[in-house]
Amino acid sequence: MATQVHSKNGLSFGDYELDCRTGELRRNGALLKLQPQPAKVLVILTSRAGEVVTRQELVDQVWGADTHVDFEHGLNFAVSSIRSVLEDDPENPRFVETVPKRGYRFIAPISEPVPPQGAVLAERAARPISPKLLAVSALVVFLSLAFLAALRLWSRKPGINRKLDSVAVLPLRNLSNDPEQEYFSEAMTDELITDLARVGGLRVISHTSVERYRDNKRPLPDIARELGVEAVVEGTIIRAGERVRITAQLIDARSDQHIWADRYERDFRDVLVLQDEISRKIASEIGSTLARTEKISRAKRTVDPAAYDAYLKASFSFDHMTCKSFDQALAYFQEAVAKDPNFAPAHSGLADTYYNLGDFPCWQTEPYQEAEAAALKALALDPENADGHAVLAKIAFSRDWNWPKAAQEFSRAVQLDPNHAGIHSAYGVYLVAMGKEEQGVAEARKALELDPFSEGTNLMYTVVLYLTRRYDEAIDHAKQALTLFPSYGETYWLGECYEKKGMPDEAIEYYLKTMAGEPEEVPLRRAAYQKNGLPGYWQEEERIRRRKNLKVGLVRQAEYYVHRGMKEEAIRQLQLAYKQHAGTMELIKAHPIFDDLRNDPRFKELLVRLQLQ
Numbered sequence: 095m096a097t098q099v100h101s102k103n104g105l106s107f108g109d110y111e112l113d114c115r116t117g118e119l120r121r122n123g124a125l126l127k128l129q130p131q132p133a134k135v136l137v138i139l140t141s142r143a144g145e146v147v148t149r150q151e152l153v154d155q156v157w158g159a160d161t162h163v164d165f166e167h168g169l170n171f172a173v174s175s176i177r178s179v180l181e182d183d184p185e186n187p188r189f190v191e192t193v194p195k196r197g198y199r200f201i202a203p204i205s206e207p208v209p210p211q212g213a214v215l216a217e218r219a220a221r222p223i224s225p226k227l228l229a230v231s232a233l234v235v236f237l238s239l240a241f242l243a244a245l246r247l248w249s250r251k252p253g254i255n256r257k258l259d260s261v262a263v264l265p266l267r268n269l270s271n272d273p274e275q276e277y278f279s280e281a282m283t284d285e286l287i288t289d290l291a292r293v294g295g296l297r298v299i300s301h302t303s304v305e306r307y308r309d310n311k312r313p314l315p316d317i318a319r320e321l322g323v324e325a326v327v328e329g330t331i332i333r334a335g336e337r338v339r340i341t342a343q344l345i346d347a348r349s350d351q352h353i354w355a356d357r358y359e360r361d362f363r364d365v366l367v368l369q370d371e372i373s374r375k376i377a378s379e380i381g382s383t384l385a386r387t388e389k390i391s392r393a394k395r396t397v398d399p400a401a402y403d404a405y406l407k408a409s410f411s412f413d414h415m416t417c418k419s420f421d422q423a424l425a426y427f428q429e430a431v432a433k434d435p436n437f438a439p440a441h442s443g444l445a446d447t448y449y450n451l452g453d454f455p456c457w458q459t460e461p462y463q464e465a466e467a468a469a470l471k472a473l474a475l476d477p478e479n480a481d482g483h484a485v486l487a488k489i490a491f492s493r494d495w496n497w498p499k500a501a502q503e504f505s506r507a508v509q510l511d512p513n514h515a516g517i518h519s520a521y522g523v524y525l526v527a528m529g530k531e532e533q534g535v536a537e538a539r540k541a542l543e544l545d546p547f548s549e550g551t552n553l554m555y556t557v558v559l560y561l562t563r564r565y566d567e568a569i570d571h572a573k574q575a576l577t578l579f580p581s582y583g584e585t586y587w588l589g590e591c592y593e594k595k596g597m598p599d600e601a602i603e604y605y606l607k608t609m610a611g612e613p614e615e616v617p618l619r620r621a622a623y624q625k626n627g628l629p630g631y632w633q634e635e636e637r638i639r640r641r642k643n644l645k646v647g648l649v650r651q652a653e654y655y656v657h658r659g660m661k662e663e664a665i666r667q668l669q670l671a672y673k674q675h676a677g678t679m680e681l682i683k684a685h686p687i688f689d690d691l692r693n694d695p696r697f698k699e700l701l702v703r704l705q706l707q
Contacts (some may be wrong), residue, residue, distance in 0.1 A: 105140050107189070107202040110180065112140055116276070119179065125309045129549065129579060130416060131156055131168065132175040139176075139190065139200040148197035149612070156416065170612050171582035173198060178580055184613060194614045258346070258380040260323040262299040263287050265308040266340070269332040279331045280305075280413075281406035282340075282369065286327075289373035291513030296380070298513040299323060300545035301413070318347030321546065325353070327376060336362045342372055344379050354379045363399040401434035408443055412450075423447045441472035442481035449485050462493045480511035484520065491524050492680055495704060500524055508537075515545035519554040523561075527684050528706075531562045549575075553583040561684045565591040582608055593657075594686050598628050605631060632657040648676040653687050664688075665696050672700055679704065 104113040111120045117133030119126045128136070134156050139147055153169055173190065176182070182189045191199045263286050268279035284301045291298045299321050307317055314326050329342035343355035356375065360368040408426030411419045424447050430440035445468035448461040466489050472482035487503030490496040504521040511517060518541035526534035538558040545551040552575040559568035568591050572584040585607050592601035602623045609616050615638065622634035636654055639646070646654070648671035655664035668691075671679050682688055683706040691697040701707035 105204050107140070107204045112136060114141065126179050127306065127579065128179050129172075129175060130419075132172040132179075132580075134416070135169070135172045136176050139198060140204060143200040143202070143204050146193050146197050146199050150197075152197065168582050170609050171580055171585070175580040192613060258324045259295060260297040260299075261290065261325045261327060261344075261376075261380065262304050262318065262321045262323045263290065263327040264304050264317070266329050266331040266342075267308075269330050270334065275333050277407050277410035278333050281409045282331055282365075284409060284413075285369055285406075286373060287513075288511075289369065290376060291511055293377050293380075296377075296513075297323070297544065300513070300515045300548065300551075302515075302548035302551070303545045306547055313350075314345055315347050315350050322543065324348055325380060333362070338362050338365050338368065340368065340372065342376075344376055362403075365399075366397065366402065397437045398434040401430045401437050401440065404430040404433060405437065405440050405443065408440075408447075412443065412447060420447055420451050424451070436475055438472045438476035438479050438482070441468050441475065442479050442485065445469035445472060445485040446481055449488060462489055465489060478510050480507045480514060480517065483507035483510065484514070484517045487524070488520055491520075491527075492677060493675075495675075495680060497528060497705065501528075513544055515541040515548065515551050518544065519551055522558050523554065523681075526558055526561045527681050529683065534558055535562060535564075547578060549579050549581055549583075552578070553581060553587075556584055556587050560587055560591055560594075560686065561681070563594075563686055565595050590687075593628060598623075601628065602631060629658045647671075647678065648674065649678040649682070653685075656687050656690060661691060661694070665691060665694060668700055669696065672703060683707075 104111055104115070106112070109121050112118070113120075114137050117128070117130060117137055119128050119133065119136065135152055138152060138155055149169060156169070156172070173192075176190055177184060177187075180189050184190075184192060187201065189200060189202045191201045193199055263283060266279045266283045266286075268276050270278075280301075283304075287298055287301050287304075290296065303321065310317065314328070318324070318326050324347055326345050326347050327342060328345070329340060332339050337359065338361070339357065339359040341355075341357045344353040345351065346353050354375065356372075358368050358372065404426045408423045408430060411422035411426060413419075424444070427440055427444040427447060430437060431444060434440070445465045448465035448468060452461050452465075465485055469482040469485040469489075472479045473486075476482075483503045484507040487500050487507060490500035490503060501524070504517070504524055507514070507517045508521060518537045522534045522537035522541065524534070525531075525537060535558055538555045541551050542555050552571070556568050556572045556575065559565075559571060569588060572588045572591070575581060575584045585604050589601045589604035589608070592598075592604065602620070606616050606619060609619065618638075619631055619634050622630040624630075626633070632654055636658075648667055652664045652667035652671065655661075655667060668679075668682065668688075670676075682704075683701055688697065698707065
């Protein structure tokens, strides 16, 4: 039986160290890739090492109560991800043991990790400093300032300042002693990216894709090559009390030469002006003009500092995409709005949070009304707020079935923020749903170019390829995405693609892989397939779902019926979904799952009623 040992910052087992606060997992000091939900599952398991943690407990704590079937599958893949990164064999586990029909147990011995280097340095810093060391330190500071001055002069040499058309802003390194300020460095990186994204003709990589390079020591030209950009911005940030200091440098990745470097220090109440100065300087150095800079700067100069701090915390929480993080984001956005009701980005952030909560089981009521009200408030304050237009577009598409309004709002959002990968992805799905397949794929591809290492962006590209019946392309892309990160979604859509291609053996293998976290059910599903083919598999899927009292939407139930060849039941389910204005009805024109129903007059009538025909 493993013995649990608590430490201030984390736990250690084998070659691994887990920071229970941030979910970061390291092996021999190297940061490992583990998505937020698997990381949270691992924290729960290690915090109760030696105990059986039931599947329901994990689902409730990570995704929330009354969980949708996809989140049940999400747990399977979370456990699979943990085993993959720990190189753990489920048959002969060293770390995570499956307890059939109950849950999981963490079985490795746990101890306190070696104190981090920062703690050692802090201890040394408390010791008296010798005069000789002070003299050496002063010399180092002098040389550093001289080097920075030389960089400024060198950056002005003729021929260096060439126009660039793509840039990546790497995460600003947090030099504060307070780890609680990590939200500040991440959010300021995101804000800098957002400002640069407004530069006309400049492609700016999204925050999600640059985040993987936070602790990466690889050469910048290699990082730039992976991201497909010509220039890279990197820097540091430190917040001490009410003072903020940012250093930044712009590097031409093609020649690995510095273009520009500088250091800025301001009171926190002026940090937004500081942010604008940096954005404007970078834009100038790459040979572009930062659009709307003066208007943005005036708006930001009037924002309450406490409201902006709450806004940054909200943005940091939002990016983690869990029930708990969305609740935190909601609270912080509401705090920001309360402190400064005229700060438009806080209202659009509130709108986006409400809209996304609609997809999570932890939110019991439909949040579209709140999302729409917040988006309209944001646009009343700033008609050029791209996020506000995007939320209205998604509501018009998914709730109101108002296709012209959705088109208008999506078009405006993309025009205002051409580097927002999420908007391009959503717009791509809308265009495909309207039958504009080429345009939809182009938008999804644009999103992928802007955010190549985002799980969500990659998944949406796979879905768009599937919806346009480009099954071979979807399969190739999904397999490539799986080399970046384990994903229940990619695995599921691989099964769907193979099923539509008439390759049931390949389809069943991927469907079964979605059950990696619950291996005791795999033999039952495989036996059902071997006896009655894919319809047998889907019948077993529905039987298990009913046994667990897991609910699905009306359209999803229609899909189950189609999988089983029950066309009459599927049609009746879709008719009921139309009457109840159910979600995802907006996709039925494009969705290949309903191809076998398209000649049925009742299905055609539904398309006419939806004004999709």
